[in-house]
Amino acid sequence: MSPDQLAIDASHLARRYGRRWAVADVSFQLHRGKVMMVAGRNGSGKTTLLRILSTAIRPDRGKATVAGFDLKQREEIRRQSALLAHHSYLYESLSARENLSLVSRDTGDVLARVGLAGRADDPVSTFSAGMRKRLSFARVLLQKPSIVFLDEPFGQLDPEGFALIEQVVGELKSAGATVVIATHQVDRVARFADQQLALESGRVIA
Amino acid sequence: MIAALRKELLLQWRTRAQAVAVFVFGATALLLFSFAIGPSAALRRYAGGFLWLGLLLSSTLTLSEAFHSEMENHALEGLLLLPVPAHVLYYGKALANTIQLVMLGIALVPVMVVLYDAGTTQLLTILLIIILGSAGISAPGTLYSAMTSQARAKQTLLPLLLFPLIVPVLLASVKATSLAILGDPMDEGRSWIFLLLAFNGIYWSLCGLLFDRVVED
Numbered sequence: 001m002s003p004d005q006l007a008i009d010a011s012h013l014a015r016r017y018g019r020r021w022a023v024a025d026v027s028f029q030l031h032r033g034k035v036m037m038v039a040g041r042n043g044s045g046k047t048t049l050l051r052i053l054s055t056a057i058r059p060d061r062g063k064a065t066v067a068g069f070d071l072k073q074r075e076e077i078r079r080q081s082a083l084l085a086h087h088s089y090l091y092e093s094l095s096a097r098e099n100l101s102l103v104s105r106d107t108g109d110v111l112a113r114v115g116l117a118g119r120a121d122d123p124v125s126t127f128s129a130g131m132r133k134r135l136s137f138a139r140v141l142l143q144k145p146s147i148v149f150l151d152e153p154f155g156q157l158d159p160e161g162f163a164l165i166e167q168v169v170g171e172l173k174s175a176g177a178t179v180v181i182a183t184h185q186v187d188r189v190a191r192f193a194d195q196q197l198a199l200e201s202g203r204v205i206a
Numbered sequence: 207m208i209a210a211l212r213k214e215l216l217l218q219w220r221t222r223a224q225a226v227a228v229f230v231f232g233a234t235a236l237l238l239f240s241f242a243i244g245p246s247a248a249l250r251r252y253a254g255g256f257l258w259l260g261l262l263l264s265s266t267l268t269l270s271e272a273f274h275s276e277m278e279n280h281a282l283e284g285l286l287l288l289p290v291p292a293h294v295l296y297y298g299k300a301l302a303n304t305i306q307l308v309m310l311g312i313a314l315v316p317v318m319v320v321l322y323d324a325g326t327t328q329l330l331t332i333l334l335i336i337i338l339g340s341a342g343i344s345a346p347g348t349l350y351s352a353m354t355s356q357a358r359a360k361q362t363l364l365p366l367l368l369f370p371l372i373v374p375v376l377l378a379s380v381k382a383t384s385l386a387i388l389g390d391p392m393d394e395g396r397s398w399i400f401l402l403l404a405f406n407g408i409y410w411s412l413c414g415l416l417f418d419r420v421v422e423d
Contacts, residue, residue: 054287055287056283056287078287078288078289079289082287083287085283085284087280087283087284088279089279089280089284089285090284091213091275091278091279091281092275092278093217093220093275094213094216098213101209102213102285102288103288123220139284143288
């Protein structure tokens with residue numbers, strides 16, 4: 001496999017919190033333009049793995065390249081990737097549009113794309129959990145990433161929201177983006193995932 | 207940088223009720239100090255010191271909450287994951303804190319003039335001192351606020367860390383303000399203002415460099 005074709009090349013990644021290894025030993029390779037599902041029970045290390053790869057946290061051991069850049073090259077990786085995290089990363093007292101303008105001046109039609117055009121000028125504090133998730137997703141799309149990390153993207157969404165995520169992931173894939181999805185919705189994601197990574201106690205089991 | 211500053215000012219505007227509360231706190235502190243001394247000539251002599259004491263105490267209220275919005279939904283992490291150097295976020299936040307403290311200082315000056323009989327014609331000099339003094343408090347204050355933002359006892363921890371560091375800025379601000387109020391026949395005020403400038407240079411450059419290490423994992 002040519003290194004140029006790899007979106008992610010992770011080797012023996014490990015990260016601990018206190019004495020507990022959240023990610024103990026994870027290695028895998030992912031081609032550009034592919035969708036990978038990361039599955040596993042609560043506490044298996046899915047979120048920590050995505051946070052390491054998106055440079056939100058540093059690994060304690062191991063190394064990885066993301067979009068061809070070493071994890072130490074944080075700014076370059078951040079230019080290429082975006083993370084939809086558990087936390088919404090939104091400012092409660094700012095409106096949806098104001099939150100997005102922190103990412104890019106030109107918010108374009110991204111609010112309409114996630115079904116929030118009618119609430120663009122309302123403060124986030126008035127949003128439901130599902131609407132916050134949609135807005136966080138809009139924030140990710142606005143970054144125009146070539147690698148997208150989605151941590152439990154279906155959480156708190158209604159069936160319409162499920163369809164939206166699936167549709168946008170399909171569009172991202174068609175546009176050549178690489179998508180990594182950590183989820184419990186295994187059946188749903190397995191339908192369009194090209195690769196699967198199953199974690200248990202911070203280790204790859206399949 | 208402009209976008210970061212704009213965001214900070216917007217957040218401050220949305221929580222402007224807090225600024226009113228901080229002003230009331232500062233004005234109350236000035237009132238209490240004036241009562242403690244009583245009506246004497248010493249009031250005017252110590253006016254500069256009490257103005258800065260009021261500003262310092264009020265600043266801990268604003269600075270300890272400076273990263274409150276960033277902590278609500280881990281918004282700071284979201285900003286750090288954008289391809290923007292962390293020091294840009296720092297300077298945006300520190301500038302916004304400076305502006306807030308300057309506004310507070312300007313609002314407290316008339317209170318000081320009335321309570322301490324500290325009328326002066328050197329208003330522009332006092333404005334300059336307030337700007338430099340506020341900047342000297344905000345630069346390390348913003349850094350320490352980021353450090354303590356996740357601590358349970360942040361309101362105790364922040365002054366403990368901050369006050370020793372900003373002693374030179376406070377001394378220079380108090381001396382320069384007192385000279386502006388009481389008269390400065392020997393032109394000593396200028397050297398205190400230069401000292402403020404020097405400490406601002408050190409704080410603003412060092413804290414900007416250190417912010418990245420403070421907020422990154």
